[in-house]
Amino acid sequence: MSSLAQDECVGRRVIIVGGSIAGLMCGLLLKHVGCNVEILEQDSDDRKSHMAGIAMGPNVMDLLRDHDRLKKPFTYGIDGLQSLGTGNKPRIVATGKREITSWDALYYRLRSNFDGWVSAYYPQPPKADIMDGTTAYHSNTRVLDVGRPDASDAHLTVTSVNRHTNAVSERNADLVIGADGADSMIRAKYQPAVQRRYAGYVVWRGTVQEEHLSDPTLKAVAHSAINHTMDQHHIIAYVIPGKDGSLQAGERLVNFCWYTNETPESLDDILRDRIDGHRHRNTVPAGRVKESAWEARLKHARAVPLPPAMLEIVEKIQEPFIQVISDFFSPKGAFENGQVLLMGDALTLVRPHAGLSSAKSAFHSRAIEDFVRGKTSIQEWETCVLRYSYLHWTQGVYWGTFYQGSMSMAIISGAHYWTYSAWYRFTSWMEAMLTSGGKSSSVSDECTT
Structure with missing residues (x-):
């Protein structure tokens, strides 16, 4: 099947593996074009707070403008980025309005819109539209395999197991979407050679409630990052x-x-669990970071010293957590004649510096919607998402090298990124002129940094 015609959307069976931000974005869009969507998610319905922020770029805001049926505000607006020097003296680095939210607020908003999930964030879900497809969100469900029982079968079968009961289930689908993150089971099946690559650094993270911070620190973060x-x-x-x-x-x-x-060597030490001593792979959760590792970080912060606002924030973090920075780019995103697609972090893991993870998921979701509605072929879809993903993967490498590596390597990475960015924009513009006389959907408004 090269594409699903628009008049065939209604009633199409779609299974999305992974029910985080990417899977929910895609599920919401496909629900609104009439597909019957099931999401299989290995975690529980109520997620423990990720204590992480999400930058809401144009791709995300456009998607929500068209598909979000909730009215309650859930973002905090900033005017740009400022660099702090000694004594909290700010220097403007970049200007431009950007909406910021938390992972939790966006997750529960998408859940509320997708399947009417009731939470403390959104206790009153929006009403379904008569034209919506059906939805189901199966939590605590781990996917074991995706395949075609018989070579002549038009549908695919997804095999999964309930993590609580160990009951094994099989579900049929016309389209399977792998949105199961950087350690994707779907990608491992079809692209086993594509693995996370350690970037050479980690990020220490944490949050502090505003009421616990001084006025000078609150002033520093009031209108900008x-x-x-x-x-x-x-x-x-x-x-x-x-x-x-x-x-x-x-x-x-x-x-x-x-x-x-x-x-x-240092990575092996800081990834050790403070309670049972086992080595975490990619994240040390809040409450599990070794006291000695965090104390060493605080000692360094005081010795530098960090600008007063930064120092106050880091000293008041109660439950830090650690994430290993890694990345990869998959050179292929469509399998089984276009009936299995990868998206989000399952397709490409970009470094977090530009805040484009949610933008990438929104872009991929729009592209899948176009494919499902018959606006693009599977070849056009794959070319579009791979170009976009590679662009932002190279951007993440460039920014990470600039901040964490040598200047010579940053220059090389920057040249690679800017050369590809110029080619990407020119090619997208030319294709738009030749096909529609307008702007191509593969041109991102978020690749100008």
Whole structure:
């Protein structure tokens, strides 16, 4: 099947593997074109707070404008990025309005829109439209395999197991979408050679409620994100919604991220669990970071010293957590004659510096919607998403190398990114002129940095 014609959308069976931000975005769009969508998610319905911020770029805002049926505000607006020097003296790095939210607030908003999930964030879900397809969200469900029982079968079969009961189920689908993150089971089946690559550094993260911070620090983060750079270190902090998505002053959180280079030896030490001593792979959750590792980070912060606002924030973090920075780019995103697609972090894992993870998921979701509605062929879809993903993968490598690596390597990475960016824009513009006389959907408004 090269594409699904628009008049065939209604009633199409779509299974999305992975029910996080990417899977929910895609599921919401396909629900609204009449597909019957099931999401299979291995985690529970109620997620423990990720204590992480999300930059809401144009791709995300456009998607929500068209598909979000909730009216409650859930973002905090900033005017740009400022770099803090000694004594909190700010220097403007970039200007431009950007909406910021938390992972939790966006997740529960998408859940509310997708399947009417009731949460403290959104206790009153929007009503379904008569033209919507059916939806189901199966939590605690781990996918074991995707395949075609018989070579002549038009549909695919997804085999899964309930993590609580161990009951094995089989579901048929016309389209299977792998939105199961950087450690994707779907990608592992079809592209086993594509693996995470350690970037050479980690990020120490945490949040502090506004009411616990001084007025000078609150003033520093009031209208912009703030950063501070050192040799092979950099820090960024910004305001995100608080408990249950609160945007009330004093209840909001300041999100803090400190990137540090780590050798394999030091990485092995800081990834050790403070309680049972086992080595985590990619994330040390809040409450599990070794006290000695965090104390060493605080000691370094005081010795530098960090700008007063940064120092106050880091000293007041109660439950830090650590994420290993890694990346990869998959050279292929469509399998089984276009009936299995990869999207989001399952397709390409970009470094977080430009804040484009949610933008990437929104772009991929729009592209899948176009394919399902018959606007593009599978070849056009794959070319579109791979070009876009590669662009932002190279951008992440460039920014990471600039902040954490040597200047010579940053120049090389920058040349690669800017050359590809110019080619990407020119090619997209030419294709738009030749096919529709307008702007191509493969041109991102977020690749100008």
